[in-house]
Amino acid sequence: MKHADPTSTTYFISDDDLRALTGELLGAGTEVIAPVAVDICASPSAIASSACLRPGVKPIDIEYRALADAAELDLSRGLPVLSLKQYFLPEYEALCCWRQHGVEVEVKAVPTEFAPRVVLAAKPCDSAALAVIDKVMNWDYHDELWNGRREATTIVNLACPVIDESCFCTAVGAAPDDDKGADALLTRVEGGYLMEATTDKGRALVEAHVARFKAETDAGGAERRGRQAAEERAAARVRVAANLEIDAASVRDWIDTHFEDPLLAALGVRCNGCGACSSVCPTCHCFDIVDEEEGIGKGTRRRCWDTCQAPTFTLHASGHNPRDSQNPRYRQRINHKFSIYPLKFGEVLCTGCGRCTRVCHAGQDLVEILQAIDIAARRPEAAAT
Amino acid sequence: MNIYQPQLALVTQITEETVDTRTLRLELKDKALRDSFDFHAGQFGEYSVFGAGESTFCIASPPTRRGFIECSFKAVGKVTSALREVNVGDTVGFRGPYGNWFPVDGWKGKDMVFIAGGIGLAPVRCVIWNVLDRRDEFGDVTIIYGARSVGDLVYKRELEEWASRSDVRIVTTVDPGGQTPDWKGEVGYVTPVVEATAPQARNAVAVLCGPPIVVKLTLPVLDRLGFADEAIFTTLENRMKCGLGKCGRCNIGPVYVCKDGPVFTAAQMKALPAEL
Numbered sequence: 001m002k003h004a005d006p007t008s009t010t011y012f013i014s015d016d017d018l019r020a021l022t023g024e025l026l027g028a029g030t031e032v033i034a035p036v037a038v039d040i041c042a043s044p045s046a047i048a049s050s051a052c053l054r055p056g057v058k059p060i061d062i063e064y065r066a067l068a069d070a071a072e073l074d075l076s077r078g079l080p081v082l083s084l085k086q087y088f089l090p091e092y093e094a095l096c097c098w099r100q101h102g103v104e105v106e107v108k109a110v111p112t113e114f115a116p117r118v119v120l121a122a123k124p125c126d127s128a129a130l131a132v133i134d135k136v137m138n139w140d141y142h143d144e145l146w147n148g149r150r151e152a153t154t155i156v157n158l159a160c161p162v163i164d165e166s167c168f169c170t171a172v173g174a175a176p177d178d179d180k181g182a183d184a185l186l187t188r189v190e191g192g193y194l195m196e197a198t199t200d201k202g203r204a205l206v207e208a209h210v211a212r213f214k215a216e217t218d219a220g221g222a223e224r225r226g227r228q229a230a231e232e233r234a235a236a237r238v239r240v241a242a243n244l245e246i247d248a249a250s251v252r253d254w255i256d257t258h259f260e261d262p263l264l265a266a267l268g269v270r271c272n273g274c275g276a277c278s279s280v281c282p283t284c285h286c287f288d289i290v291d292e293e294e295g296i297g298k299g300t301r302r303r304c305w306d307t308c309q310a311p312t313f314t315l316h317a318s319g320h321n322p323r324d325s326q327n328p329r330y331r332q333r334i335n336h337k338f339s340i341y342p343l344k345f346g347e348v349l350c351t352g353c354g355r356c357t358r359v360c361h362a363g364q365d366l367v368e369i370l371q372a373i374d375i376a377a378r379r380p381e382a383a384a385t
Numbered sequence: 386m387n388i389y390q391p392q393l394a395l396v397t398q399i400t401e402e403t404v405d406t407r408t409l410r411l412e413l414k415d416k417a418l419r420d421s422f423d424f425h426a427g428q429f430g431e432y433s434v435f436g437a438g439e440s441t442f443c444i445a446s447p448p449t450r451r452g453f454i455e456c457s458f459k460a461v462g463k464v465t466s467a468l469r470e471v472n473v474g475d476t477v478g479f480r481g482p483y484g485n486w487f488p489v490d491g492w493k494g495k496d497m498v499f500i501a502g503g504i505g506l507a508p509v510r511c512v513i514w515n516v517l518d519r520r521d522e523f524g525d526v527t528i529i530y531g532a533r534s535v536g537d538l539v540y541k542r543e544l545e546e547w548a549s550r551s552d553v554r555i556v557t558t559v560d561p562g563g564q565t566p567d568w569k570g571e572v573g574y575v576t577p578v579v580e581a582t583a584p585q586a587r588n589a590v591a592v593l594c595g596p597p598i599v600v601k602l603t604l605p606v607l608d609r610l611g612f613a614d615e616a617i618f619t620t621l622e623n624r625m626k627c628g629l630g631k632c633g634r635c636n637i638g639p640v641y642v643c644k645d646g647p648v649f650t651a652a653q654m655k656a657l658p659a660e661l
Binding site (some may be wrong): 033042069095096098100103104105107109112136137139140141142143144145256259285286288289290291293299301303306308313314315316317318320323328332335336340343344 | 386387390391393412433435436437438440461462465474475476478582596605622623624627629630631632633634636637638639644658660661
């Protein structure tokens with residue numbers, strides 16, 4: 001095998017070389033973010049969790065974390081609890097700081113440029129979501145905090161190794177082996193991974209660590225590996241597609257023209273507005289802006305995640321609330337994701353990760369809801385019965 | 386540039402409009418910004434008291450008066466209560482101007498009908514002064530303004546000034562029970578007063594702003610008077626945070642009020658879902 005050929009964009013990287021590459025990045029001081037298994041009982045918030053009291057059980061959460069060591073890299077994991085969004089739109093983020101000097105106020109800017117970093121084994125639904133949010137962050141006004149982090153980050157996706165019954169990326173135009181929003185895509189093959197670098201940032205990562213990659217141009221199993229990867233990826237698409245198939249364009253147009261339809265108007269019947277769906281959602285990007293005082297006469301203005309599911313989201317100071325119950329709030333969530341955003345920005349504000357369904361303690365199931373809307377959109381007479 | 390970072394503005398004048406409503410005059414501290422600052426009637430800004438947060442109000446002064454901006458607000462929430470406490474010489478934050486605007490230039494030669502209820506006069510006042518500062522470009526000017534009580538009328542000195550002008554027709558009204566013994570204006574809700582005043586709809590534009598109920602009830606009256614929905618303009622006051630079309634809060638149906646609005650025609654407003 002030869003080393004990487006810059007004219008080619010598909011490479012083979014062995015398990016050992018991927019670990020070595022991770023070590024090289026960390027050694028150079030580059031932040032590397034990847035899914036890792038976290039012992040949830042080690043978290044202070046888990047003290048009361050009954051799962052942590054059972055002997056012999058070690059409950060774990062999968063989370064995107066900055067790696068401390070290349071040995072932590074584990075590419076076999078399923079979907080992290082929180083999406084990649086937190087690394088581009090942090091849950092709490094400083095917009096500026098202020099300090100008062102008598103009647104004078106000094107405003108200190110926050111940096112909008114960030115150190116280069118790499119995400120390894122990002123889920124395709126999570127990288128795709130970033131590309132979807134790019135649209136709203138850049139229509140007219142440019143959000144430098146978002147863009148700064150996007151530009152500083154090289155994202156390497158991993159074609160999904162784990163698919164469950166809540167996944168539906170293929171129904172909303174994505175795929176379990178998508179490279180949308182990412183710079184490269186890894187696919188598991190025997191002994192390592194195939195890596196396709198699809199952007200300049202992806203190619204730069206390969207070039208900077210050229211010794212770790214082998215060009216897939218010779219006869220040393222390249223054809224076999226390519227076939228294996230293609231088969232795995234096709235099979236994954238079929239598995240996801242079995243969960244949900246909708247006509248996203250019909251769904252979009254039907255929602256747009258059926259605001260008062262009983263189906264849409266009663267969607268929130270089980271929802272109690274906790275907003276967990278928005279927190280875990282890779283595309284939900286609504287935020288609040290609040291001032292946090294830090295002592296007397298100084299503080300930080302922050303933006304923090306907010307949700308249209310909260311009663312306070314649209315509450316006027318006068319007490320008037322245009323969305324005064326959970327039904328219109330849930331309808332807004334569906335409307336914004338599957339009709340408003342697609343009509344305005346040409347993208348569905350959902351990448352089918354299924355987190356909202358998995359996390360909902362009230363049993364709101366987006367797969368079920370989209371199925372119902374799709375049936376109504378395709379066959380209006382069937383929905384009426 | 387970080388779009389969320391506010392400019393600093395100096396409070397140079399305070400007018401107590403009512404017991405709970407005041408107008409602040411602000412001057413941007415940065416001279417270059419102050420000199421180049423430009424906006425259109427109907428645009429809004431994010432005003433902040435550091436430590437309390439940001440709040441959204443229209444710019445209530447007209448673009449024809451340069452060097453300062455004014456905002457009028459009722460102290461009802463956290464930020465407005467903090468703004469209620471500021472003094473002349475204090476520093477506040479400002480971001481803007483944001484949003485679309487009233488197409489004032491397109492109204493040249495037309496009769497202007499201004500209808501406002503309560504604090505809804507603030508955005509309308511901006512257009513009124515904009516038109517009066519360019520008086521010879523427009524036809525007849527009619528102002529119909531109502532508040533709950535005499536004490537709730539805002540811009541009292543300006544109401545008198547407009548009443549004293551021969552080139553302005555102004556009708557002021559207060560809700561029944563809100564009059565004082567020496568009240569010389571009308572007594573009654575805004576909507577029936579509009580109907581009784583019956584402004585001419587031919588070659589006229591109506592600018593309407595007020596509490597949702599006033600807007601809702603006045604639209605059919607304007608329709609009966611012959612105003613087309615495309616000739617009626619209003620400005621929506623959804624709850625907002627960023628003002629930049631990012632935070633999602635003011636989204637209603639297909640529009641982000643902060644960027645696609647806040648100025649809408651009655652025709653556009655009627656096409657929106659009933660979530661106002």
